[in-house]
Amino acid sequence: MVSKRLLTDYKKEVEKYLSEYLAEKESEYANISELTDLVNHDITNFTLRGGKRLRAALLYYSYKLFGGRSTKDIIRLSSYVELIQSSLLMHDDIFDNSDIRRGHDSIHKVYAKYAKSQKYPIHKHFGNVIGILAGDIACQMAYEVITTSNFDDDKKVKLIQLAANKTTDVLYGQILDFVLPYQKKYSEDDILKIDIYKTATYTYEMPIMSGAILAGITNGELKYLRDYAINAGIAFQIRDDVLGLFGDEEKLGKPATSDVKEGKRTLLILKTMQNGTPSQRQVLKRYLGRKDLTLEQFEEVRKVVKDTGSLDYSKAKSEEYVKKAQDALLKIDRQNQEEWVFLYDIVEYMIVRNI
Amino acid sequence: MVSKRLLTDYKKEVEKYLSEYLAEKESEYANISELTDLVNHDITNFTLRGGKRLRAALLYYSYKLFGGRSTKDIIRLSSYVELIQSSLLMHDDIFDNSDIRRGHDSIHKVYAKYAKSQKYPIHKHFGNVIGILAGDIACQMAYEVITTSNFDDDKKVKLIQLAANKTTDVLYGQILDFVLPYQKKYSEDDILKIDIYKTATYTYEMPIMSGAILAGITNGELKYLRDYAINAGIAFQIRDDVLGLFGDEEKLGKPATSDVKEGKRTLLILKTMQNGTPSQRQVLKRYLGRKDLTLEQFEEVRKVVKDTGSLDYSKAKSEEYVKKAQDALLKIDRQNQEEWVFLYDIVEYMIVRNI
Numbered sequence: 001m002v003s004k005r006l007l008t009d010y011k012k013e014v015e016k017y018l019s020e021y022l023a024e025k026e027s028e029y030a031n032i033s034e035l036t037d038l039v040n041h042d043i044t045n046f047t048l049r050g051g052k053r054l055r056a057a058l059l060y061y062s063y064k065l066f067g068g069r070s071t072k073d074i075i076r077l078s079s080y081v082e083l084i085q086s087s088l089l090m091h092d093d094i095f096d097n098s099d100i101r102r103g104h105d106s107i108h109k110v111y112a113k114y115a116k117s118q119k120y121p122i123h124k125h126f127g128n129v130i131g132i133l134a135g136d137i138a139c140q141m142a143y144e145v146i147t148t149s150n151f152d153d154d155k156k157v158k159l160i161q162l163a164a165n166k167t168t169d170v171l172y173g174q175i176l177d178f179v180l181p182y183q184k185k186y187s188e189d190d191i192l193k194i195d196i197y198k199t200a201t202y203t204y205e206m207p208i209m210s211g212a213i214l215a216g217i218t219n220g221e222l223k224y225l226r227d228y229a230i231n232a233g234i235a236f237q238i239r240d241d242v243l244g245l246f247g248d249e250e251k252l253g254k255p256a257t258s259d260v261k262e263g264k265r266t267l268l269i270l271k272t273m274q275n276g277t278p279s280q281r282q283v284l285k286r287y288l289g290r291k292d293l294t295l296e297q298f299e300e301v302r303k304v305v306k307d308t309g310s311l312d313y314s315k316a317k318s319e320e321y322v323k324k325a326q327d328a329l330l331k332i333d334r335q336n337q338e339e340w341v342f343l344y345d346i347v348e349y350m351i352v353r354n355i
Numbered sequence: 356m357v358s359k360r361l362l363t364d365y366k367k368e369v370e371k372y373l374s375e376y377l378a379e380k381e382s383e384y385a386n387i388s389e390l391t392d393l394v395n396h397d398i399t400n401f402t403l404r405g406g407k408r409l410r411a412a413l414l415y416y417s418y419k420l421f422g423g424r425s426t427k428d429i430i431r432l433s434s435y436v437e438l439i440q441s442s443l444l445m446h447d448d449i450f451d452n453s454d455i456r457r458g459h460d461s462i463h464k465v466y467a468k469y470a471k472s473q474k475y476p477i478h479k480h481f482g483n484v485i486g487i488l489a490g491d492i493a494c495q496m497a498y499e500v501i502t503t504s505n506f507d508d509d510k511k512v513k514l515i516q517l518a519a520n521k522t523t524d525v526l527y528g529q530i531l532d533f534v535l536p537y538q539k540k541y542s543e544d545d546i547l548k549i550d551i552y553k554t555a556t557y558t559y560e561m562p563i564m565s566g567a568i569l570a571g572i573t574n575g576e577l578k579y580l581r582d583y584a585i586n587a588g589i590a591f592q593i594r595d596d597v598l599g600l601f602g603d604e605e606k607l608g609k610p611a612t613s614d615v616k617e618g619k620r621t622l623l624i625l626k627t628m629q630n631g632t633p634s635q636r637q638v639l640k641r642y643l644g645r646k647d648l649t650l651e652q653f654e655e656v657r658k659v660v661k662d663t664g665s666l667d668y669s670k671a672k673s674e675e676y677v678k679k680a681q682d683a684l685l686k687i688d689r690q691n692q693e694e695w696v697f698l699y700d701i702v703e704y705m706i707v708r709n710i
Contacts, residue, residue: 029527032552035534036527091491095484120537129450129533132487136446136494137526140519143498147516153508160515161502164495171492172384172391178484179390182475197387 002338003345010057018079019048025141035130042110043134043141047086050102050253054350055081055207058343062211062225065332065339073150074214081207083142084167088174088202090135094128095178096262103253107131139167151214158213166206173198181263181289191267192234199240200233208343227328232347235321239351241266242314245302257298263289267317271310280304318351357693358700365412373434374403380496397465398489398496402441405457405608409705410436410562413698417566417580420687420694428505429569436562438497439522443529443557445490449483450533451617458608462486494522506569513568521561528553536618536644546622547589554595555588563698582683587702590676593669594706596621600657601666612653618644622672626665635659673706 022044029040056078063074092098093106100106105113112127120126146159176194180186208229212222243252244259245268252258259266269288273281283304287297305311325347334340377399384395411433418429447453448461455461460468467482475481501514531549535541563584567577598607599614600623607613614621624643628636638659642652660666680702689695 029523032527032548033531033534036530039530091487094487097480115537118537125452126533126537128483130530132446132449133526133530133533136491137523139491139494140523140526143515144519144523147512147519153512156512157502157508160498164499164502168384168492168495168499171488171495172387175391175394175485175488176388178481178488179388182470182473182481193387 001345001349003342003349006061006338006342007052007054007057007346007349010060011053013075014053014056014060014078014082015048017076018082019044021076021079021141021145022047038114039111039130039134039137042107043086043138045104046090046101046107046134047082047138049104051082051085053082054346055085055203058204058346059207059211061339061342062208063215064211065334065337065343066212066215066217066221068211068215070150074211077146077149077151077210077214078207080142080145080163081202081210083138083145084163084202084206087135087138087142088167088170090131090138092174094131095174096258098254098258098262100254100258103250107134155214155216159210162206162209162213166201166209169197169201173201180265186265186270188267188270191265191270195234195237196230199237200230203236204229204233221332224328224331228325228332228343228347231321231325231328232350235318235325235347236350238267238314238318238321239353241268242311242318243353245305246311257293257295260288260298260301261291261293267314268305268310271313272305272308275308275310276304280308322347322351356700356704358697358704361416361693361697362407362409362412362701362704365415366408368430369408369411369415369433369437370403372431373437374399376431376434376496376500377402393469394466394485394489394492397462398441398493400459401445401456401462401489402437402493404459406437406440408437409701410440410558413559413701414562414566416694416697417563418570419566420689420692420698421567421570421572421576423566423570425505429566432501432504432506432565432569433562435497435500435518436557436565438493438500439518439557439561442490442493442497443522443525445486445493447529449486450529451613453609453613453617455609455613458605462489510569510571514565517561517564517568521556521564524552524556528556535620541620541625543622543625546620546625550589550592551585554592555585558591559584559588576687579683579686583680583687583698583702586676586680586683587705590673590680590702591705593622593673593676594708596623597666597669597673598708600660612648612650615643615653615656616646616648622669623660623665626668627660627663630663630665631659635663670706677702677706 026040026044030037059078059081060074068074089101090107093101094108098106099109108127108131110127111130112123115123115126142163143160146156146163149156173194176190177198180190180194205226208225209222212225241259244264244266247256249256269284272284276284283300287293287301290297326344329340329344332340381395381399385392414433414436415429423429444456445462448456449463453461454464463482463486465482466485467478470478470481497518498515501511501518504511528549531545532553535545535549560581563580564577567580596614599619599621602611604611624639627639631639638655642648642656645652681699684695684699687695
């Protein structure tokens with residue numbers, strides 16, 4: 001698949017710039033205190049320690065698709081979406097009490113351990129506070145990257161407005177997502193809404209629209225582009241939830257049991273509750289949200305999700321949204337371009353990926 | 356004092372716009388869910404429920420001082436500093452476990468109570484998560500306000516860069532402030548550093564420099580303006596700490612015992628530890644950070660801070676920084692203007708204020 005190669009190539013490019021930028025920031029804010037030096041270094045580590053760089057790549061290829069020419073400038077600029085991502089993940093890990101991210105301690109966990117090693121009287125709260133602040137700092141960095149980029153000021157302003165609006169959407173999505181397990185009832189529409197707000201907005205829409213804005217596109221193609229982005233984002237999230245339950249632990253970068261322990265309500269879970277026999281439903285009721293979940297119990301959960309046909313249903317749904325995204329893209333008449341092929345392919349690659 | 360009247364007048368102006376803007380946002384993001392509607396409404400309430408609007412006023416008078424003419428536009432724009440303030444306070448209340456802000460429940464407390472009323476199994480964590488997200492949303496709003504203002508794009512970009520950089524400083528200041536009570540040793544310089552990073556940067560420097568940027572000032576006067584802002588900010592924070600211990604509870608908007616219960620390390624505390632007799636120091640060691648502090652014990656703390664001369668020392672220090680701020684302002688030759696008088700007076704008013 002062409003998109004896989006292009007994504008891998010782009011990952012190197014954007015990470016090269018990200019590491020330069022973060023090193024610059026580390027030295028700019030060095031020596032305020034021992035602890036701030038550590039935090040700065042961990043913002044760098046956290047941001048560079050992995051990730052597909054899908055968002056940055058989407059921004060780049062969208063820009064190129066519409067005739068954008070400043071290769072070096074767009075690579076630098078595209079790093080802003082990865083910094084927003086860092087910021088959101090740092091806070092998200094606190095919400096979910098997730099101690100592992102991308103195979104290492106999440107930021108709040110790093111500083112809970114730090115507080116313990118320093119013999120401070122509080123550990124968890126200390127970690128959470130530093131996690132919140134580190135996320136806040138990464139968000140400011142994202143805006144700074146845009147302001148110091150080499151694009152025209154009118155485009156920068158439009159981009160910042162887009163970033164602020166789309167990030168706001170994500171934050172609303174996080175509220176919806178966080179409260180869902182506590183709601184008495186929820187529907188497929190509720191889950192779809194979360195997929196759109198929490199994921200599609202900043203995984204596809206924000207980068208794709210950023211690229212288009214910077215390339216100067218203002219015409220009717222924007223509508224199709226947005227359709228593409230939203231549907232691609234929904235497909236991505238449905239697949240992400242499947243990986244959360246059936247993915248390879250090592251590639252996931254977190255324990256395979258995390259989503260079940262968190263009690264995450266996904267399409268997989270909803271469909272199992274809707275289609276399961278009373279005893280199948282009982283398995284979910286018993287184990288969802290249990291922090292002491294054993295591997296055996298986890299296997300039971302996976303079994304009922306498979307046996308009820310919910311796994312197949314989710315897979316079919318993600319394919320359906322891939323199709324919708326690709327149909328929207330077909331309305332944009334640039335099919336001879338490599339960038340167009342990237343966008344067309346990537347939505348499919350993202351639902352067959354195992355990471 | 357002319358500054359008191361001008362500040363009161365300006366408060367009305369900026370709050371009028373803030374309430375319009377927040378109502379607009381509430382309707383723009385209405386009906387995503389019941390909970391998001393509540394959160395939106397509480398962001399509005401929290402932002403409008405009080406505050407001196409010093410920061411917005413400083414932005415306005417700095418702009419006017421340097422010849423800025425768009426009165427309506429600058430009032431709207433100045434609300435961005437109040438939104439940053441909301442964002443920072445929401446997170447800060449979580450750091451400090453402060454349940455009261457401006458005489459009402461802090462955001463995280465509102466949602467801990469909400470979770471309880473809904474019979475959700477978690478309360479405190481639920482409140483903290485919504486508090487973090489509400490603060491994150493307020494921060495995005497601040498950036499959006501700048502992008503949608505009526506100034507030229509080059510000025511907006513400069514302003515956003517300033518806002519991102521200065522907010523970053525505040526976040527570092529919060530790290531310094533948060534870890535201070537756990538450090539084995541700290542000095543007057545450590546406290547001064549916190550006063551500068553955590554307070555001076557966004558209370559005076561960010562608004563004052565914003566006004567100057569928007570008015571188009573780029574010359575040497577910026578240096579004096581910055582000197583003014585930093586010194587004024589230090590004076591402000593020292594006074595704020597005095598009010599935190601000796602201020603009127605009703606006007607403070609939080610229990611008078613809060614700072615002592617939190618174990619906050621201020622200049623007052625440092626000086627008492629440095630100058631106190633062993634038994635006076637013992638009072639602080641015993642009561643600082645005690646959540647079950649009685650009013651009698653609180654009075655003991657106040658007594659040793661007074662008796663050691665630390666209260667007088669702090670007051671003298673804040674006057675010293677007021678003088679430095681005013682001296683810097685004297686180097687800017689616009690002393691016949693009302694705006695100059697506002698800036699000159701306000702630093703003094705801020706250290707005699709009782710709120």
